[in-house]
Amino acid sequence: MATVSLGSKKKLKISPCTVDDSGNVTVDDGSSFEVMLNPSSYSHAYSIGYNKKEAIGQLGSDTKFSGIKPEKVNFDVVVDGTGVVESSDASDVKTQVKELTDIVYKYDGGEHEPSHVRVLWGSLIFFGRLETMSVEYTLFKPSGEPLRAKIKLSFSGFMSKEEEALRANRSSPDLSHLIEVKAGDTLPLLCYRVYKDSSYYMEVAKVNNLTNFRDIAPGSKLHFPPLR
Helix, strand or coil, X not given: CCCCCCCCCCCCEEEEEEEXXXXXXXXXXXHCEECCCCCCCEEEECCEEEEEECCCCCCCCEEEEEEECCCEEEEEEEEECCCCCCCCXXXXXXXXXXXXXXXXXXXXXXXXXXXEEEEEECCEEEEEEEEEEEEEEEEECCCCCEEEEEEEEEEEECCCHHHHHHHHCCCCHHHCEEEECCCCCCXXXXXXXXXXXXXXXXXXXXXXXXXXXXXXXXXXXXXXXCCC
């Protein structure tokens, strides 16, 4: 049985985004922060909000659905300045931490809120904004200059008003796309048509249980889910 070619090792990348009034997202890949070492794990949390009304003398509470809460993603990354870890970024630890904070923490004076970001790593494609960030410096030069830092990051998911309205109508077909493959189509090409980004092909291959994304038969139908 054919298997999916994983290709070269990918590193987790955090990119700044801009969101227009219609909720359309534009990713600035040229200003991305690429981690030196991929996280050993990450958590992706989902939650639902409920309203609970209790009447006097009532034994139980009447729980009613109020809405889908933003998804949350948490992970730790390590920044190293000892030279032990190979990296294209030769900056010192303080500079690397500043490069990251400029993307995830910097206040956007034009929008009067922190910037949106995209977190991309393998099948994880997450759009949101920073909730918390803590930096623990763990190794130092004799002068006190940090040589290594562990950074804890927590992001809250972004949902446009349009998508929020669509999710309220669970039967809406606009949240996903079912596309019939035509001759000459490739998965990266179809991903670019749907998401304006061909790098999502591995996520779509996983959703459709494809063992070989390079060999998709004309006439077959593929599901393209909403990716945030």
